[in-house]
Amino acid sequence: MTLRHWARRAGVCLFLLTTAGLSGTASAATTLDTVKGRGQLLCGVNTGLAGFSNPDSQGKWTGLDVDVCKAVAAAVLGDANKVRYVPLTAQQRLTALQSGEIDILSRNTTWTLTRDAQGLNFLPPVYYDGQGFMVNKALGVTSAKQLDGATICVQTGTTTELNLADWFRANNLKFKGVVIEQLDELLAAFFAGRCDAFTSDESQMAGVRASVAPKPDDYVILPERISKEPLAPVVRHGDDQWKDIATWTLYALLEAEERGITAANVDQQTKNTDPNVQRLLGVTGDMGKMLGLDNQWALRAIKAVGNYGEMFERNVGKGSPLKLERGLNAQWTNGGLMYAPPIR
Ligand SMILES: N[C@@H](CCC(=O)N[C@@H](CS)C(=O)NCC(=O)O)C(=O)O
Structure with missing residues (x-):
């Protein structure tokens, strides 16, 4: 074998070693396993912003971004209270996510190309702003x-x-x-x-x-x-399953609004004969199992925080001191940008 041949072979071996090493890392504990093992979701939020994430004097957090944390905890852990809120400034937030200090960032963060390309994955926007x-x-x-x-x-x-x-x-x-x-x-x-x-x-x-x-x-x-400030939750690159779980939990809340399912009526809605509602609420199909959860994932999330419209009105809309209009954040059926892909 000539030196050149050897080098080429060695290069191939090196390449194989590297990819084996990488896939080894990728198959280490997934975010879902880590969150389940810990029994708590670490959710990065604003240090205090009315309507989005605000702690009261007892340390109880409320807001649209906080509801996203709760919905994911309800879907994944079966309990919307199993969240530890990690308050982060604008400067700290992306590093905290990249370093693994939090599982998800839900903090008025604008989706931009630069941030997306720097190792992050944006979920569907929860508030289209400017x-x-x-x-x-x-x-x-x-x-x-x-x-x-x-x-x-x-x-x-x-x-x-x-x-x-x-x-x-x-x-x-x-x-x-x-x-x-x-x-x-x-x-x-x-x-x-x-x-x-x-x-x-x-x-x-x-x-x-x-x-x-x-x-x-x-x-x-x-x-x-x-x-344009599409404010969206964020997860790290490299864990597609976790991204899917968080993404579809948000879509489930949007779909619930479109189908008239609320926190108050979600249990009765399990008797609804509409196949779309049955799939969403886990009466038929295996939507939750396909995500690595159980089939009541969406039902629990809706029960915990209500549908997207309820979240909006309570935190930033008519039921709040902010009194913001739905505007771009209305459902697509009402001329807005909120649109859940089919849950099927
Ligand atoms: N959406 C913009 C701005 C987000 C932002 O951090 N805004 C400030 C100004 S209101 C804020 O929320 N600060 C709260 C904090 O740092 O605790 C972005 O993603 O860069």
Whole structure:
């Protein structure tokens, strides 16, 4: 054998060794096994954002993002309370997921190409949002275009910070950023009058205005939406089964709304003769088993948090201080973007 032949063979062997090593890692404990073994879901959430994830004085968490954690825990562990909430700043959140500190990130996080390509998988968006600006009414500003030369409070590690620079550049305007990592410090700066404007996703500004502003009526959200912010839960690359479980749990909540299934009527709905409802609720078929769960996975998730419409209204819609409209977050049957693929 010539040296060249040997080298080529060795290369092949090396390649085989490497792939064997990799598949060895991949077949190590799956996220599903880890979560089941621990008996608890580690869910990364916001440090405190009204409507999305907010702890009360007893440490009880509520919000749209929190409900996603609960729904996954109910589907996987049979109990929506088996969640440990891990509060994360904008800057910490993706590293926490990549390093395995959490099983899923459910924290007003925008789906972008860069984040997707950096080892993460985005689930279906739970809230389609867009970035805007909030100002004190006393400033007399009615359009973002009047913010030339303004001082703007923005949180670091966000798409918000990037969009802000893009939008001002695209409109030939100047601004001075006050960039702070901790949201509470940032908001204290804004409400103390250190910035002319605060910029964030619209839903977050509504939450901040309703729950943090000293006098909510003194503040106005300007009409411009300068970006697309599809806010979606995130999991790590490399565990397709876990991604499927979390993805289809969200779709089950959307499908439940479309079919009129609620937290209150889900048990009665098991008697519904519609084959779509029967499959969703595990009366027929093996939808849950195909995901590695049991067939009552979706029934438990719906019972725990209600359908997507119920989650929306309770946390950020009519039943909440935020009073956000469904808008893009309406079902596709009502002109919105919420659409579950067939559960069959
Ligand atoms: N959706 C944007 C912004 C998300 C974001 O982190 N927004 C801030 C401003 S309201 C926030 O939630 N901060 C809370 C915190 O860091 O605890 C992104 O994914 O980058």
